[in-house]
Amino acid sequence: MEIAMHLFGVQTPQPAFSRRHLHCQLLSSQKHLHFATSVASASGLRCRIVQNCRSWRVLRVSCEERIVDVLKRNKTKNQICDGALNELTCVMKFGGSSVASADRMREVADLILKFPEEKPVIVLSAMGKTTNKLLLAGEKAVSCGISNVSDIDELSCVKELHLRTMDELGIDKSTVSTTTKAIAQVKELTLRTKDYLVSFGECIALLMISMIMTNYDTIILQYDAFDIGFITTDDFTNADILEATYPAVAKRLHSDWISDPAIPIVTGYLGKGWRSCAVTTLSRGGSDLTATTIGKALGLQEIQVWKDVDGVLTCDPNIYPLAEPVPHLTFEEAAELAYFGAQVLHPQSMRPAREGDIPVRVKNSYNPKAPGTLITRSRDMSKAVLTSIFVKRNVTMLDIVSTCMLGQFGFLAKVFLIFEDLGISVDVVATSEVSISLTLDPSKLWSRELIQQASELDHVVEELEKIAVVNLLQHRSIISLIGNVQRSSLILEKVL
Numbered sequence: 001m002e003i004a005m006h007l008f009g010v011q012t013p014q015p016a017f018s019r020r021h022l023h024c025q026l027l028s029s030q031k032h033l034h035f036a037t038s039v040a041s042a043s044g045l046r047c048r049i050v051q052n053c054r055s056w057r058v059l060r061v062s063c064e065e066r067i068v069d070v071l072k073r074n075k076t077k078n079q080i081c082d083g084a085l086n087e088l089t090c091v092m093k094f095g096g097s098s099v100a101s102a103d104r105m106r107e108v109a110d111l112i113l114k115f116p117e118e119k120p121v122i123v124l125s126a127m128g129k130t131t132n133k134l135l136l137a138g139e140k141a142v143s144c145g146i147s148n149v150s151d152i153d154e155l156s157c158v159k160e161l162h163l164r165t166m167d168e169l170g171i172d173k174s175t176v177s178t179t180t181k182a183i184a185q186v187k188e189l190t191l192r193t194k195d196y197l198v199s200f201g202e203c204i205a206l207l208m209i210s211m212i213m214t215n216y217d218t219i220i221l222q223y224d225a226f227d228i229g230f231i232t233t234d235d236f237t238n239a240d241i242l243e244a245t246y247p248a249v250a251k252r253l254h255s256d257w258i259s260d261p262a263i264p265i266v267t268g269y270l271g272k273g274w275r276s277c278a279v280t281t282l283s284r285g286g287s288d289l290t291a292t293t294i295g296k297a298l299g300l301q302e303i304q305v306w307k308d309v310d311g312v313l314t315c316d317p318n319i320y321p322l323a324e325p326v327p328h329l330t331f332e333e334a335a336e337l338a339y340f341g342a343q344v345l346h347p348q349s350m351r352p353a354r355e356g357d358i359p360v361r362v363k364n365s366y367n368p369k370a371p372g373t374l375i376t377r378s379r380d381m382s383k384a385v386l387t388s389i390f391v392k393r394n395v396t397m398l399d400i401v402s403t404c405m406l407g408q409f410g411f412l413a414k415v416f417l418i419f420e421d422l423g424i425s426v427d428v429v430a431t432s433e434v435s436i437s438l439t440l441d442p443s444k445l446w447s448r449e450l451i452q453q454a455s456e457l458d459h460v461v462e463e464l465e466k467i468a469v470v471n472l473l474q475h476r477s478i479i480s481l482i483g484n485v486q487r488s489s490l491i492l493e494k495v496l
């Protein structure tokens with residue numbers, strides 16, 4: 001249970017909450033501090049001051065519920081603000097697959113309201129395959145001429161899906177086609193325009209779910225992520241979240257919640273470039289990262305990622321339909337799995353969860369009773385052998401063989417310096433005394449348009465050829481196994 005208490009009539013709560021800890025916010029009087037410390041120690045709890053600002057102090061106590069009891073018993077001496085005890089508890093992220101139609105949106109709204117004890121922050125992606133379709137529509141709009149924009153198939157498809165739902169909910173329909181018309185006029189689709197265009201997918205989905213929830217007489221607050229402190233780099237289509245995001249988002253969501261405890265609903269995937277102040281996106285599937293960022297920012301108890309499968313599966317169900325859910329994973333396993341091809345989670349999304357030590361639960365919105373996958377800091381590995389297998393496609397591979405003789409030193413260092421200088425990220429590496437085989441991260445290559453600009457890859461090869469014989473192999477795949485490293489011999493024996 002996440003608890004924040006106002007003791008001794010503190011006026012302004014501070015956004016400094018963390019899981020499994022009770023934060024008592026105190027006025028800066030030594031007397032009050034002394035009192036709270038003695039209450040804590042009388043109930044056998046450890047406590048220490050973790051923040052000591054000008055006008056307030058935060059006392060962190062190592063156990064929650066007991067101290068609440070103790071302090072409640074002392075209610076005459078201490079004012080406990082009940083509203084603050086109802087802190088936001090979790091974040092629930094619903095991906096495109098969960099909100100692919102009006103009916104699905106309603107089911108998601110039902111799901112949110114099904115657990116009244118939860119005080120969730122909701123994160124929402126665009127409906128179904130809207131992002132893919134908007135991107136294709138944008139590309140076609142570059143060359144089709146303004147008068148033909150409405151004939152673009154993908155746009156008609158997106159419009160048809162949204163209009164059906166919007167009609168029902170009475171939402172303004174003009175925005176998306178206005179943007180594609182603007183692209184047709186400019187005859188250019190920059191990465192920045194792409195991000196602006198696809199952002200409508202998330203924004204419209206947010207409007208729609210908000211309408212549904214309001215019809216259910218639920219008080220909600222809508223937020224565009226780029227307006228509440230999601231500050232990113234200006235790498236359009238592949239932006240990184242900057243550290244300043246955490247306090248900004250916590251401050252905004254928390255202070256709004258304290259003054260008006262309505263369910264916050266936030267657009268996933270979007271941010272605001274710190275220099276350009278334009279809308280950015282966190283690379284495809286980035287709403288998972290929005291959810292874990294909010295989880296860490298607010299120090300919530302749990303991050304729930306709702307999908308259309310019963311959790312993280314033993315392999316891609318599109319390759320092997322009988323794949324089974326994996327009940328438990330560590331943050332490291334989930335991150336590896338996402339990075340090396342399992343489309344189910346965004347590769348960066350585990351980072352905030354691990355840093356905040358907040359459990360992530362992957363659930364199925366089509367089958368909410370299924371337990372899903374729980375991702376935590378550690379798990380019992382005693383029975384684990386092989387957990388899952390997956391594939392990453394379209395990988396570029398380089399075989400680099402030193403032109404120097406055996407026993408030369410510094411070869412590896414020189415090779416990696418070249419990659420560092422060119423700002424290229426390396427994935428998997430195998431080395432021998434005189435050769436290295438490595439793969440390059442396709443998403444990074446893609447974002448820098450190296451794949452289209454063959455000359456840039458040639459440049460990498462050119463640089464490497466100064467010290468080695470280089471063989472460039474494209475369209476390869478990496479097959480990865482997530483397993484218990486203590487049993488790697490057994491796993492390899494079976495696999496090979």
Ligand SMILES: Nc1ncnc2c1ncn2[C@@H]1O[C@H](COP(=O)(O)OP(=O)(O)O)[C@@H](O)[C@H]1O
Nearest residue numbers: 095096097098307309312313315316342343344
């Ligand atoms: N190992 C895996 N476990 C679960 N799902 C996987 C795996 N590999 C690929 N997938 C695919 O990922 C999809 C869910 O991810 P995604 O489409 O991003 O969901 P959402 O849009 O709801 O965020 C599943 O429908 C499934 O087809």
Ligand SMILES: N[C@@H](CC(=O)OP(=O)(O)O)C(=O)O
Nearest residue numbers: 095096125131284285286287
């Ligand atoms: N709509 C964006 C962001 C996202 O996270 O989507 P999903 O949750 O459906 O994977 C995309 O398709 O990339």
